[in-house]
Amino acid sequence: MQRSEITSSLSRSGLYVFIGKLIKFVLQYFTQILLINFLCPDDFGLMRYVTILLGIVNMIVEFGLGTAIIQKQNITSEQIGSSFIVSLIWGGLLFLLFFLTAPIAASFFNDQRLVLLLRVAAIVIPFGALNSIPKALLQKKMLFGKLAFTESTAAVISSVVMVIMALRGYGTWSLVAGSVLLEVISMPLIFSIVRIPVFDMSRFKLSKDMLSFGIGIVFQRIIDYLAYGTSFFVMGKFFSATALGIYSISHDLAVLPQRIISAVLGTVVISTFSRIQHDTETTKREFDKLLRFSTIIGMPALVLMSFLSTELISVICFIRKNDTWLPAADTLRWLSIVGVVYIVSIFPSPIWLSKGKVKEAGYWAVTMLVTHIAAVFTGMQWGSKGIVIAMCIRGVSVMPLFIYLNYRLTGIPVSTYLKGLLPSGVCSIFMAVPVFLISAIVPGSSLARHFTVLSISAISGTAVYLLILKVFFKDSLQIVVSFTRFSRKAGSTLVLETGNGEGTC
Numbered sequence: 001m002q003r004s005e006i007t008s009s010l011s012r013s014g015l016y017v018f019i020g021k022l023i024k025f026v027l028q029y030f031t032q033i034l035l036i037n038f039l040c041p042d043d044f045g046l047m048r049y050v051t052i053l054l055g056i057v058n059m060i061v062e063f064g065l066g067t068a069i070i071q072k073q074n075i076t077s078e079q080i081g082s083s084f085i086v087s088l089i090w091g092g093l094l095f096l097l098f099f100l101t102a103p104i105a106a107s108f109f110n111d112q113r114l115v116l117l118l119r120v121a122a123i124v125i126p127f128g129a130l131n132s133i134p135k136a137l138l139q140k141k142m143l144f145g146k147l148a149f150t151e152s153t154a155a156v157i158s159s160v161v162m163v164i165m166a167l168r169g170y171g172t173w174s175l176v177a178g179s180v181l182l183e184v185i186s187m188p189l190i191f192s193i194v195r196i197p198v199f200d201m202s203r204f205k206l207s208k209d210m211l212s213f214g215i216g217i218v219f220q221r222i223i224d225y226l227a228y229g230t231s232f233f234v235m236g237k238f239f240s241a242t243a244l245g246i247y248s249i250s251h252d253l254a255v256l257p258q259r260i261i262s263a264v265l266g267t268v269v270i271s272t273f274s275r276i277q278h279d280t281e282t283t284k285r286e287f288d289k290l291l292r293f294s295t296i297i298g299m300p301a302l303v304l305m306s307f308l309s310t311e312l313i314s315v316i317c318f319i320r321k322n323d324t325w326l327p328a329a330d331t332l333r334w335l336s337i338v339g340v341v342y343i344v345s346i347f348p349s350p351i352w353l354s355k356g357k358v359k360e361a362g363y364w365a366v367t368m369l370v371t372h373i374a375a376v377f378t379g380m381q382w383g384s385k386g387i388v389i390a391m392c393i394r395g396v397s398v399m400p401l402f403i404y405l406n407y408r409l410t411g412i413p414v415s416t417y418l419k420g421l422l423p424s425g426v427c428s429i430f431m432a433v434p435v436f437l438i439s440a441i442v443p444g445s446s447l448a449r450h451f452t453v454l455s456i457s458a459i460s461g462t463a464v465y466l467l468i469l470k471v472f473f474k475d476s477l478q479i480v481v482s483f484t485r486f487s488r489k490a491g492s493t494l495v496l497e498t499g500n501g502e503g504t505c
Contacts, residue, residue, distance in 0.1 A: 023152035025260050031159040035174065036249065037319035038166040045241030047175040048248045049114055050121045052232050053105055054179075057098055059221035061091050061128045068217065069136040084133040084196045091129020098122045109236055113172075121176050124183040131186055134194035143193075150189040158182040216358030223365035227372040231387055234376050243384055250328045253305060253312075254335035257298035258342040283351065284412050290347045291420035292476045298343040299424040300431060300465050304458055306336035307435045311457075314450040334388040341395035344421065348406040357409050364405060371398055423473035431465040 036044075065083040069075060099119050106114035138147040158181040165174035231251075235244040305312060309329040317325050352361045371394055379390025403417050435457045442453050469477050 023148075023155065025256075027152075027155045027159045029256065031162055031178075032249075032252070033316050034163055034319075035166050036316055036325060038163075039171060039174070040324065041242040041245030041249075043172045043175065043245065044248055045236070045243070045245030046111070046113060046117065046172040047179075048232055048244050049109055049111070049236055049241070050117050050176065051179075052229050052236065053118065054098070054121055054124065055225055055229060056222065057094050057122075057125055058128055059225045060218045061087070061094060061125055061132060065133065065136075069133065069140055080133065080137070081196060087129045087132050088126075091126045094129075095122055095125040098125060111241065117172060117176055121179060123180050127183040127187050131183065131190055133196065134190045137194050138190075146193050150186050150193070153189060154182050154185040157185050216362060220358065220362045220365045223362065223369050227365065227369040230369075230372045230376045231391060234380055234387065235384065238380060239384060246325065246328045247331055247384060247388075249325065250331035250335050253332055254302070254339040255342055256339075257301045258339060258346060261294045261298060261343065262346050283410060284416065287347065287351060287410070287412055288416050288420055289479050289482075291344070291417065292423060292479050294343055294346055295421055295424035296427075296469065296476060296480050299340065299428045300462060302336045302339045302343075303428050303431055304435065304454075304461065305339070306333050307432060308439060308454055308457055309333040309336070311439065311450040311454040314447060315454055318447060318451075330385065331388055334385070334392055337392045338388075338395050341399060344399065344417075345402055348402070348410070348412075352406075352409055355410070360405075360409055364402075367401075368398065423469060423476040426472070427465045427468045430468045431461045434464055435461040 065087055069080065069083060099122050102115045102118040102122075105118060106112050135147065158178040161181055162174045162178035165177055170177075232244065232248065235247050309332040310326070313325055313329040313332065349361060352358075372391075375390040375394035376387050379386035379388070382389075403414055406412055407414060438457045438460065439453050442449060
């Protein structure tokens, strides 16, 4: 695949995915804002118990075969069909296991309300297994527009149902229903687009390398998820559903920029970089652009969250108008720092997988799990805030090691990170000045004051951010523009041309 084709496909596919994911995320987070006003922290805490446990199953539901299909350059119809059968059987077994062990999980968390919640939520497991291989085929063929359509349609319907149920007093069940519907509605939409190849069952075939790759993916996913879920697990086990609900909302807001960027470009990155997995120089160039794009887009949002956490939480709870959710502001202020770490570390892992570096990714995942557990259990001695601060210290501490490992696996030098972080770092510092001054100068604690400060600070801070970016980092700004520009012309690429015709960042 030629360099111009790679960058064009990233831009073109990225826009398709961006539109669909934008609809999905705007709906989901707007819905969540509404639900925060209609539900209490205990409701969100109960749902987080469900997602903690269900998330582990979702990591392994397709046995890693979907990612293996995307990564494998030459794949047969028999291998695709066999992968689908294995995923379906495996999903059914996981559903039964999850259903039967729900009482044990409820006893562990000392809340018997979880039994029925877990069993109903388990419906997503077989549907997730059904959807996994067709989704992988859409990604492999880079049909991201169709994939975005299915996801956005399901998001619209599930969001409407959640709000209606919350208004009618269904509490946590409104959240469970939305989660189930998101997967159930996607199934007929996906199968109307993708056809699993029909093959003779006597020719059932899964190559050894596909199985090895899939098992490696499953192992890495489990370890990654355990690291991700450690803080939620400890909050739920040793504190309360209310504390878990407050922490969950703060965490979801702090990782919102990372989730949007990862959702928009994550699947595109795996598919695209798999095609250039042996071209180290092209990989370096495109990674540099991905890093600049993700940090330039994500950093201003995190600056606003950190400096204006109280105003943001107060405005979000505009209907409830009480202090029920206000403790989330202090948590959000600290977790915004963790959000920066997440943004910087979005893309190396997908690139490792695109190069088949599953074993190395697994070792790194284990290392991160150990450090995460150590941080959380150390911080819990000082309560929930202690956990949050410990996570911040851990995140900043492991970044140098992460950057070095990425260099060893991909050849991407440390200087690439430093150059990539410079534009967003400098612009964020200048942006923080008006944001801080406005919040400090305007007195009061009313909703009108919080809304005014949040609005003016966001507008003025963003204006300063863009001004500094345009004046001092024009090349980085052009990269962002190129990623979001859509054109079907052959010349529409992310590569910036210099006077001598060579691509540059």
